[in-house]
Amino acid sequence: MKRASPPNFDQSAFKQALSQFATGVTVITTRAASGQLIGITASSFNSVSLNPPLVLWSLATRSASMPVFRANSHYVVNVLAASQLDLCKRFATVKGDRFEGVSHAEGDTGMPVLDGALAWFECHNRSRYEEGDHVIFVGEVERCGVHENAAGVSPLVFQNGQFHGLKPL
Ligand SMILES: Cc1cc2nc3c(=O)[nH]c(=O)nc-3n(C[C@H](O)[C@H](O)[C@H](O)COP(=O)(O)O)c2cc1C
Numbered sequence: 410m411k412r413a414s415p416p417n418f419d420q421s422a423f424k425q426a427l428s429q430f431a432t433g434v435t436v437i438t439t440r441a442a443s444g445q446l447i448g449i450t451a452s453s454f455n456s457v458s459l460n461p462p463l464v465l466w467s468l469a470t471r472s473a474s475m476p477v478f479r480a481n482s483h484y485v486v487n488v489l490a491a492s493q494l495d496l497c498k499r500f501a502t503v504k505g506d507r508f509e510g511v512s513h514a515e516g517d518t519g520m521p522v523l524d525g526a527l528a529w530f531e532c533h534n535r536s537r538y539e540e541g542d543h544v545i546f547v548g549e550v551e552r553c554g555v556h557e558n559a560a561g562v563s564p565l566v567f568q569n570g571q572f573h574g575l576k577p578l
Contacts, residue, residue, distance in 0.1 A: 428568065428569050428570055429568065429569060430568070431566055431567070431568035431573075432452040432453075432454075432566070432567050432568070433452070433454070433488055433489070433564050433565065433566060433567075434450060434451075434452050434488075434489045434497050434565045434566075434567050434572075435450070435451050435452070435454045435466070435486050435487055435488050435489060436448050436449065436450055436451070436487045436489060436496060436497070436500045436523060436526075437449050437451050437454075437466060437468075437478075437484055437485070437486055437487070438484060438485045438487060438513075438520060438521045438522070438523065439477060439478060439481050439483065439484040439485070439520055439521075440481070440519065440520055440521065441477045441481070442480070442481075445506075446506075446507075446508040446513075446521050447474050447477050447478075447507075448500045448507050448508065448521070449468065449472065449474050449500055449501075450497050450498075450500040450501035451466050451467075451468070452567050453465075453466045453467040453468075453543075454466040454486055454488075457547060461549060462549065462550040462553075463535065463547055463548065463549055463550070464486060464530055464532065464547070464548050464550060465545055465546060465547050465548070466486065466545075466546055466548075467540075467543040467544065467545045467546065468543060468544050468546060469542060469543055470539075470542050470543060470544060471542070475544070478534070478546065479537065479544075481534060482533060482534055483518040483519070483520050483531065483532060483533055483534060483551075484520060484532055484534060484546075484548065485516055485518075485520045485521065485522050485529055485530065485531050485532065486529065486530040486532060486548070487522065487523040487526040487528075487529050488526055488527045488528040488529065488564065489526065489527065489564070489565040490525060490526070490527045490556070490562045490563065490564060490565060491562075491563040491564060491565045491566075491572075491573075491574035491575070492525070492562075492563075493523075493525060493526070493565060494565060494572055496511065496523065497565060497572070499511070508521070511523065512524040512525075516529070516531045516552060517531060517551070517552050518531045518533075518551060518552065525556070526556065527555065527556050527559060527562050527564055528553065528554065528555045528556065528559070529553060529554055530548070530550045530552075530553045531550065531551050531552040531553065532548025532549060532550055532551065533548065533549040533551055534546065534548060535547050535548060535549040563575050
């Protein structure tokens with residue numbers, strides 16, 4: 410098989426092209442062995458398989474939360490509503506306790522589920538793949554749910570570095 414040729418673009422051109430792809434935004438949450446709650450904003454979430462129910466997301470190797478996500482058996486993917494932009498920013502930037510003042514409940518797996526999330530997936534940490542400067546996490550979904558008023562709640566959408574709500578065409 411032929412090998413890949415070296416890229417003919419620089420990293421900023423790559424980022425700019427990637428950023429045209431509109432995504433939802435999630436916060437992936439878990440509980441460290443110490444009991445500390447951990448969360449990180451991630452737009453790399455996607456579905457993988459219906460049977461068995463599998464999802465994926467990727468985490469930068471340099472992420473401070475990497476050791477906890479590598480070691481933990483479970484995590485929750487919380488899909489954010491447009492009204493949760495503050496949570497998106499909080500879980501991407503705050504250095505201290507990101508859960509301070511953030512209302513949440515404990516899911517069946519003991520992991521934190523954020524109040525007001527549009528949907529959530531409680532996952533078993535099934536497998537991980539090291540690729541480039543990220544690790545791809547594949548989660549087996551044990552529980553999932555949607556906001557009680559999902560039809561009336563706009564998702565948070567991220568595209569070209571900007572946040573949007575969603576309106577039907
Ligand atoms: C909209 C948005 C999407 C993001 N998606 C990802 C992602 O998919 N994977 C990732 O590793 N970081 C992503 N980030 C960056 C992380 O949220 C950020 O680096 C995080 O605070 C790192 O936390 P930690 O170093 O404490 O683990 C995203 C940030 C934003 C604002």
